[in-house]
Amino acid sequence: MTFWDFFFQGECSAVMADQVEGESIDLVVTSPPYGEVFDNSDHYCNEYDFAAVAEQLWRVLKPGGQVCWNEQDKEGSGDSSGLSFEHCLAFKAIGFKLVKVIIYSKFAQPRRGDVRLYQTSHEYVFELAKGFPATVHQIEDRPNRTYGRPADSHTHRNKNNKKQQQWCKPPKEFGARGTVWVYDTSGGASYEWCDKELLNDFPAPMPEKLAGDLILSFSNPEEVVLDPFGGAGTTAKMARKYNRHFVYIDLLPDNLRIAKQRVAKYHNKLPLTNEVKPSAT
Protein backbone atom coordinates (compact mmCIF):
# COMPACT_ATOMS: atom_id res chain seq x y z
CA MET A 1 0.00 0.00 0.00
CA THR A 2 1.32 3.43 -0.90
CA PHE A 3 0.12 6.69 0.63
CA TRP A 4 -0.22 9.48 -1.90
CA ASP A 5 0.49 13.12 -1.11
CA PHE A 6 2.38 12.08 1.96
CA PHE A 7 5.52 13.33 3.71
CA PHE A 8 7.67 10.57 5.17
CA GLN A 9 10.60 11.28 7.46
CA GLY A 10 13.31 8.63 7.42
CA GLU A 11 16.08 6.91 5.49
CA CYS A 12 14.67 6.64 1.98
CA SER A 13 15.56 3.06 1.08
CA ALA A 14 14.05 1.83 4.38
CA VAL A 15 10.94 4.02 3.93
CA MET A 16 10.47 2.80 0.36
CA ALA A 17 10.87 -0.83 1.48
CA ASP A 18 8.30 -0.39 4.29
CA GLN A 19 5.82 2.07 2.82
CA VAL A 20 5.86 2.09 -0.96
CA GLU A 21 4.16 -0.71 -2.81
CA GLY A 22 5.94 -2.38 -5.74
CA GLU A 23 5.06 -0.96 -9.18
CA SER A 24 3.06 1.93 -7.72
CA ILE A 25 5.12 4.93 -8.85
CA ASP A 26 4.95 6.55 -12.31
CA LEU A 27 7.90 8.91 -12.05
CA VAL A 28 10.81 9.69 -9.73
CA VAL A 29 12.29 13.20 -9.85
CA THR A 30 15.18 13.43 -7.45
CA SER A 31 18.50 14.94 -6.62
CA PRO A 32 20.64 12.97 -4.17
CA PRO A 33 23.38 14.53 -2.05
CA TYR A 34 26.34 15.34 -4.31
CA GLY A 35 29.02 14.76 -1.69
CA GLU A 36 29.27 18.47 -0.94
CA VAL A 37 29.88 19.41 2.67
CA PHE A 38 27.48 22.06 3.93
CA ASP A 39 27.99 23.27 7.48
CA ASN A 40 24.24 23.46 8.08
CA SER A 41 23.73 19.88 9.26
CA ASP A 42 20.10 20.49 10.31
CA HIS A 43 19.25 20.62 6.63
CA TYR A 44 21.71 18.42 4.89
CA CYS A 45 23.02 14.91 5.15
CA ASN A 46 25.36 13.18 2.71
CA GLU A 47 24.96 9.62 3.87
CA TYR A 48 23.07 7.19 1.70
CA ASP A 49 23.53 3.70 0.33
CA PHE A 50 23.28 4.07 -3.47
CA ALA A 51 22.78 0.34 -4.17
CA ALA A 52 19.92 0.08 -1.66
CA VAL A 53 18.21 3.19 -3.07
CA ALA A 54 18.58 2.06 -6.71
CA GLU A 55 17.17 -1.38 -5.88
CA GLN A 56 14.12 0.18 -4.24
CA LEU A 57 13.57 2.58 -7.13
CA TRP A 58 13.49 -0.34 -9.53
CA ARG A 59 11.00 -2.17 -7.32
CA VAL A 60 8.56 0.72 -6.76
CA LEU A 61 8.44 1.92 -10.39
CA LYS A 62 5.67 0.78 -12.71
CA PRO A 63 6.83 -0.82 -15.97
CA GLY A 64 7.63 2.09 -18.29
CA GLY A 65 8.09 4.37 -15.27
CA GLN A 66 11.09 6.65 -15.19
CA VAL A 67 13.70 8.05 -12.83
CA CYS A 68 15.08 11.55 -13.44
CA TRP A 69 18.32 11.46 -11.43
CA ASN A 70 19.85 14.93 -11.14
CA GLU A 71 23.47 14.86 -10.06
CA GLN A 72 26.61 16.94 -10.31
CA ASP A 73 30.11 15.67 -9.56
CA LYS A 74 31.95 16.97 -6.58
CA GLU A 75 34.94 18.87 -7.92
CA GLY A 76 38.45 19.03 -6.57
CA SER A 77 41.08 21.18 -8.23
CA GLY A 78 41.55 19.49 -11.59
CA ASP A 79 39.87 16.19 -10.65
CA SER A 80 36.11 15.62 -10.37
CA SER A 81 34.60 12.71 -8.47
CA GLY A 82 32.94 11.14 -11.53
CA LEU A 83 30.34 9.71 -9.14
CA SER A 84 27.41 10.69 -11.36
CA PHE A 85 28.81 8.47 -14.15
CA GLU A 86 29.32 5.58 -11.73
CA HIS A 87 25.72 5.92 -10.60
CA CYS A 88 24.43 6.11 -14.16
CA LEU A 89 26.22 2.89 -15.14
CA ALA A 90 25.13 1.18 -11.92
CA PHE A 91 21.50 1.98 -12.79
CA LYS A 92 22.04 0.38 -16.20
CA ALA A 93 23.60 -2.68 -14.59
CA ILE A 94 20.44 -3.39 -12.59
CA GLY A 95 18.25 -3.16 -15.70
CA PHE A 96 17.33 0.51 -16.22
CA LYS A 97 17.47 1.85 -19.78
CA LEU A 98 19.44 5.08 -20.04
CA VAL A 99 16.91 6.89 -22.23
CA LYS A 100 18.64 10.27 -22.43
CA VAL A 101 21.25 12.31 -20.64
CA ILE A 102 19.70 15.73 -20.16
CA ILE A 103 22.11 18.57 -19.49
CA TYR A 104 20.69 21.07 -17.06
CA SER A 105 22.62 24.17 -18.02
CA LYS A 106 22.85 27.17 -15.71
CA PHE A 107 22.32 30.43 -17.48
CA ALA A 108 23.88 32.40 -14.66
CA GLN A 109 25.70 31.35 -11.52
CA PRO A 110 28.33 32.74 -9.18
CA ARG A 111 31.92 31.82 -10.05
CA ARG A 112 33.18 28.88 -7.97
CA GLY A 113 36.22 26.62 -7.92
CA ASP A 114 39.68 26.97 -9.42
CA VAL A 115 39.84 30.15 -11.53
CA ARG A 116 42.47 28.61 -13.86
CA LEU A 117 39.90 26.10 -15.10
CA TYR A 118 36.61 26.45 -16.95
CA GLN A 119 33.66 27.13 -14.70
CA THR A 120 31.28 24.16 -14.54
CA SER A 121 27.89 25.45 -15.61
CA HIS A 122 25.82 22.31 -15.93
CA GLU A 123 24.50 19.30 -14.07
CA TYR A 124 23.23 15.97 -15.39
CA VAL A 125 19.73 14.62 -15.33
CA PHE A 126 19.87 10.94 -16.21
CA GLU A 127 16.53 9.87 -17.68
CA LEU A 128 16.31 6.18 -16.74
CA ALA A 129 13.38 3.93 -17.57
CA LYS A 130 12.09 0.56 -16.50
CA GLY A 131 11.60 -0.68 -20.08
CA PHE A 132 10.53 1.73 -22.82
CA PRO A 133 9.34 5.03 -21.31
CA ALA A 134 5.56 5.06 -20.90
CA THR A 135 5.24 8.85 -21.15
CA VAL A 136 7.23 11.50 -22.99
CA HIS A 137 5.48 14.81 -23.69
CA GLN A 138 8.12 16.80 -25.51
CA ILE A 139 8.18 20.48 -24.54
CA GLU A 140 8.04 22.68 -27.63
CA ASP A 141 9.93 25.86 -26.81
CA ARG A 142 12.80 25.86 -29.33
CA PRO A 143 12.24 28.79 -31.70
CA ASN A 144 12.16 27.63 -35.31
CA ARG A 145 14.53 29.71 -37.44
CA THR A 146 12.37 29.12 -40.49
CA TYR A 147 9.15 30.27 -38.80
CA GLY A 148 7.34 32.93 -40.83
CA ARG A 149 8.65 31.79 -44.20
CA PRO A 150 5.98 30.83 -46.74
CA ALA A 151 5.12 27.18 -47.19
CA ASP A 152 7.82 25.43 -49.21
CA SER A 153 7.69 22.61 -51.73
CA HIS A 154 10.08 19.97 -52.95
CA THR A 155 10.11 17.72 -55.99
CA HIS A 156 10.44 13.97 -55.88
CA ARG A 157 9.85 11.08 -58.25
CA ASN A 158 6.74 8.99 -57.74
CA LYS A 159 6.60 5.21 -58.26
CA ASN A 160 6.05 5.72 -62.01
CA ASN A 161 9.30 7.73 -62.07
CA LYS A 162 7.38 10.91 -62.83
CA LYS A 163 8.46 14.15 -61.14
CA GLN A 164 5.95 15.32 -58.55
CA GLN A 165 5.83 18.48 -56.48
CA GLN A 166 4.98 18.12 -52.80
CA TRP A 167 4.08 21.00 -50.51
CA CYS A 168 5.42 21.04 -46.97
CA LYS A 169 3.47 22.44 -44.04
CA PRO A 170 4.58 25.95 -43.03
CA PRO A 171 7.07 25.71 -40.15
CA LYS A 172 5.67 25.97 -36.62
CA GLU A 173 6.87 28.81 -34.39
CA PHE A 174 8.42 26.40 -31.88
CA GLY A 175 9.82 22.89 -32.17
CA ALA A 176 10.64 20.33 -29.48
CA ARG A 177 13.62 21.19 -27.32
CA GLY A 178 16.69 18.97 -27.37
CA THR A 179 18.57 17.55 -24.41
CA VAL A 180 20.18 20.79 -23.19
CA TRP A 181 17.76 22.54 -20.86
CA VAL A 182 18.78 26.04 -19.82
CA TYR A 183 17.59 27.74 -16.62
CA ASP A 184 18.30 31.03 -14.98
CA THR A 185 19.58 30.09 -11.54
CA SER A 186 20.55 33.59 -10.45
CA GLY A 187 19.23 34.74 -7.05
CA GLY A 188 15.55 34.07 -6.72
CA ALA A 189 15.00 33.05 -10.35
CA SER A 190 14.72 29.35 -9.58
CA TYR A 191 11.92 29.54 -7.02
CA GLU A 192 8.88 31.62 -6.18
CA TRP A 193 9.63 34.78 -4.27
CA CYS A 194 7.19 33.80 -1.51
CA ASP A 195 9.43 30.79 -0.70
CA LYS A 196 12.55 32.91 -0.24
CA GLU A 197 12.46 33.01 3.58
CA LEU A 198 11.80 29.28 3.80
CA LEU A 199 14.71 28.45 1.50
CA ASN A 200 17.19 30.64 3.38
CA ASP A 201 18.16 27.69 5.55
CA PHE A 202 18.22 25.05 2.82
CA PRO A 203 21.46 24.82 0.82
CA ALA A 204 20.48 22.90 -2.32
CA PRO A 205 16.98 23.34 -3.76
CA MET A 206 16.38 22.18 -7.34
CA PRO A 207 15.09 24.93 -9.66
CA GLU A 208 11.32 24.71 -9.68
CA LYS A 209 11.20 25.08 -13.44
CA LEU A 210 13.50 22.08 -13.92
CA ALA A 211 11.40 19.88 -11.62
CA GLY A 212 8.23 21.16 -13.30
CA ASP A 213 9.51 20.49 -16.83
CA LEU A 214 10.56 16.95 -15.87
CA ILE A 215 7.14 16.27 -14.33
CA LEU A 216 5.26 17.70 -17.32
CA SER A 217 7.45 15.74 -19.76
CA PHE A 218 7.44 12.33 -18.11
CA SER A 219 4.10 11.98 -16.30
CA ASN A 220 0.39 12.58 -16.78
CA PRO A 221 -2.11 14.37 -14.51
CA GLU A 222 -3.16 12.33 -11.45
CA GLU A 223 -0.10 10.07 -11.68
CA VAL A 224 2.28 9.63 -8.74
CA VAL A 225 5.70 11.30 -8.52
CA LEU A 226 8.19 10.20 -5.87
CA ASP A 227 11.17 12.11 -4.48
CA PRO A 228 13.20 9.93 -2.09
CA PHE A 229 15.60 12.83 -1.32
CA GLY A 230 12.79 15.34 -0.95
CA GLY A 231 14.73 18.19 0.72
CA ALA A 232 12.80 21.46 0.60
CA GLY A 233 9.96 19.79 -1.32
CA THR A 234 10.48 21.17 -4.84
CA THR A 235 9.32 17.97 -6.57
CA ALA A 236 6.29 17.63 -4.28
CA LYS A 237 5.33 21.27 -4.82
CA MET A 238 5.59 21.08 -8.60
CA ALA A 239 3.74 17.75 -8.65
CA ARG A 240 0.82 19.40 -6.84
CA LYS A 241 1.01 22.45 -9.06
CA TYR A 242 0.61 20.27 -12.15
CA ASN A 243 -2.11 18.01 -10.70
CA ARG A 244 0.06 15.01 -9.96
CA HIS A 245 0.23 13.18 -6.63
CA PHE A 246 3.50 13.02 -4.73
CA VAL A 247 5.38 10.85 -2.26
CA TYR A 248 8.03 12.83 -0.37
CA ILE A 249 10.80 11.28 1.76
CA ASP A 250 13.66 13.01 3.61
CA LEU A 251 15.85 12.12 6.52
CA LEU A 252 15.72 15.42 8.36
CA PRO A 253 12.65 16.76 10.22
CA ASP A 254 13.39 20.40 9.52
CA ASN A 255 13.27 19.74 5.78
CA LEU A 256 9.79 18.25 6.16
CA ARG A 257 8.69 21.45 7.88
CA ILE A 258 9.94 23.56 4.93
CA ALA A 259 8.52 21.18 2.32
CA LYS A 260 5.05 21.09 3.91
CA GLN A 261 4.87 24.87 3.91
CA ARG A 262 5.97 25.14 0.28
CA VAL A 263 3.48 22.52 -0.88
CA ALA A 264 0.60 23.93 1.22
CA LYS A 265 -0.39 26.63 -1.25
CA TYR A 266 -1.09 24.04 -3.95
CA HIS A 267 -3.23 21.76 -1.80
CA ASN A 268 -6.40 23.08 -3.30
CA LYS A 269 -5.29 22.23 -6.86
CA LEU A 270 -5.99 18.56 -6.28
CA PRO A 271 -7.67 17.23 -3.14
CA LEU A 272 -5.07 15.99 -0.65
CA THR A 273 -5.86 12.35 -0.42
CA ASN A 274 -3.46 10.44 1.81
CA GLU A 275 -5.64 7.60 0.67
CA VAL A 276 -4.35 4.13 0.29
CA LYS A 277 -3.61 3.45 -3.31
CA PRO A 278 -5.22 0.31 -4.66
CA SER A 279 -2.83 -2.48 -5.49
CA ALA A 280 -1.20 -2.10 -8.91
CA THR A 281 -1.41 -5.80 -9.55
Ligand SMILES: C[S@@+](CC[C@H](N)C(=O)[O-])C[C@H]1O[C@@H](n2cnc3c(N)ncnc32)[C@H](O)[C@@H]1O
Ligand atom coordinates in the same frame (compact mmCIF):
# COMPACT_ATOMS: atom_id res chain seq x y z
C1 LIG B 1 20.20 17.73 -2.91
S1 LIG B 1 19.09 17.67 -1.58
C2 LIG B 1 17.54 17.52 -2.39
C3 LIG B 1 16.97 18.84 -2.73
C4 LIG B 1 15.57 18.78 -3.31
N1 LIG B 1 15.57 18.27 -4.68
C5 LIG B 1 14.91 20.16 -3.29
O1 LIG B 1 14.67 20.76 -4.34
O2 LIG B 1 14.70 20.67 -2.19
C6 LIG B 1 19.33 16.06 -0.92
C7 LIG B 1 18.43 15.73 0.27
O3 LIG B 1 18.60 14.35 0.58
C8 LIG B 1 18.42 14.17 1.97
N2 LIG B 1 18.99 12.85 2.30
C9 LIG B 1 20.30 12.50 2.35
N3 LIG B 1 20.43 11.18 2.58
C10 LIG B 1 19.17 10.69 2.69
C11 LIG B 1 18.63 9.39 2.91
N4 LIG B 1 19.44 8.32 3.06
N5 LIG B 1 17.30 9.25 2.95
C12 LIG B 1 16.46 10.32 2.80
N6 LIG B 1 16.92 11.58 2.58
C13 LIG B 1 18.25 11.76 2.52
C14 LIG B 1 19.09 15.37 2.57
O4 LIG B 1 18.59 15.62 3.87
C15 LIG B 1 18.74 16.47 1.58
O5 LIG B 1 17.58 17.13 1.97
